Amino acid sequence: MPTLALGRLRLDPPLLLAPMAGVTHTAFRRLLLGFGGVGLLSTGMLSARSLPAEDRASSPYLATTPAEHPLSYQLLVSRPEEVAPALEVLHALGADACDLNMGCPAPDARRRGGGSRLMESPGAARRLVAEARRRTALPLTVKTRLGERLDEGALRDFCRMLEGEGAELLTVHARLRGEPYGRKPRWDWIGKVKSWVSVPVVGNGGIFTADDALRCLQVSGCDGLMLGRGAVRRPWLFREVAGALRGEAPPAPPPLPDLYRRFAALVAESFAPERRLGRLKEFTHSFASNYAFGHTLASAVQASRSLAEALERAEAFFERDQGSA
Secondary structure, eight states: OOOEEETTEEESSOEEEOOOTTTSSHHHHHHHHTTOOOSBEEEEEEETTTGGGSOTTTOTTTOOOTTOOSEEEEEEOOSHHHHHHHHHHHHHHTOSEEEEEOOOOOHHHHHTTOGGGGGGOHHHHHHHHHHHHHHOOSOEEEEEESOSSOOHHHHHHHHHHHHHTTOOEEEEESSOTTOOTTSOOOHHHHHHHHHHOSSOEEEESSOOSHHHHHHHHHHHOOSEEEEOHHHHHOTTHHHHHHHHHTTOOOOOOOOHHHHHHHHHHHHHHHSOHHHHHHHHHHHHHHHGGGSTTHHHHHHHHHTOSSHHHHHHHHHHHHHHOOOOO
């Protein structure tokens, strides 16, 4: 698969990290970098309205290190007047790209007029992309989904509008707004978007293994992939997919207890004490799926009242359960 080019930015391999609330932070990004295979890192979704007031020196949402590049910052934005101040912050932070969220189905995002609500208000979406394009020379991307219902005409017009207003890459989550993550993604619809626009299209949704990645590429013909929950469960997934794209045999998974300890150490290094336990719990929720009895690990960590207690309970689980799913 060829390198993805966004202006002077080269994504090699064309594998992007998905913005995920509570997970896509500096500790997780550095965990992924230890395995390799990531072409573009991401922040979690950032409120454009709140971003200018964030303390850049202490904000857990903005914490990063020099190794975390290229790094895209995703903005949840609903009003044109929010765009310029937010982009000023991104410029000051040295962002490598800016992504506009037009696919988040969370009720809070939709109530504010952002996320997937913008797919139902193409005029508002048009104004936001146009304003962002006017205010920045950064690579400008948009993450969206299939919409409220399957409607080829509406989705085609929406995606073409995004391209026309200056979006340089579209990431398409292959589900409708109301469909749960357990629903099989509609990768063929990513292919429809690919056929409608000339900018690169990145596929997202339902990619948990290298085989999933290859099937998504085959079905959709997309230009790259965005990995999210699959990479939280298996942080070596980027390396695995990158190898598969080169025709290499899958690498052996790392020792899972060592991986968990490494993540916990990065969390302790990256965040103030009061923010560490929450990050570990978020990660554990997905990571525990590697084990046949992972619900035991997840429940034990979720019930912990301190990071030390969580790690003690995790170690007890690792001593009892040496197998993985």
